[in-house]
């Protein structure tokens with residue numbers, strides 16, 4: 001199983017873009033292309049449906065050695081035994097997640113500013129998301145934070161930092177030049193004509209180490 005500490009490319013199966021029927025196929029394509037970690041995100045589905053999808057994804061992600069992260073639903077992460085769980089900006093979200101998922105499951109937290117990133121590290125998160133860098137239809141209510149704090153967040157936070165929000169092949173060079181080392185890509189992968197190829201080609205351009 002790949003470790004979150006070594007992950008550079010983070011994919012998300014977001015049910016805003018993928019139908020439930022296509023979740024397994026999309027999971028297989030993203031894993032075949034080479035995502036290092038994969039999240040299940042389904043803001044509009046109920047817990048039973050999300051649990052069912054997670055159970056369908058797990059054999060595929062495990063076959064590829066890709067850790068599966070459940071967004072928001074701590075109990076589902078615990079009951080299906082996913083490798084990770086991801087939480088939002090609530091106070092104590094990391095501590096509450098740990099109490100539910102136990103020591104084997106890593107915990108990531110979304111952050112939208114330098115202050116939130118530093119706080120997430122103090123809270124004991126295993127990794128952070130940092131964004132949205134650009135305006136994005138995947139998370140439309142959030143104000144983009146731009147690229148200017150990426151270097152500073154890497155100085156302040158010694159956790160894996162996944163830059164997120166509007167990242168695609170056309171913007172990758174400027175995101176890397178701004179200091180990003182790891183990225184999350186959602187809609188640009190899920191809407192690609194050839195998903196595995198899009199993942200493979202973007203991954204080749206990420207810095208190693």
Ligand code: 3NM
Nearest residue numbers: 131132136138139165166186187
């Ligand atoms: N979280 P896309 S931005 C799920 O900043 C999510 O916390 C964000 O999707 C954050 O690659 C985002 O399609 C959406 O822009 C990322």
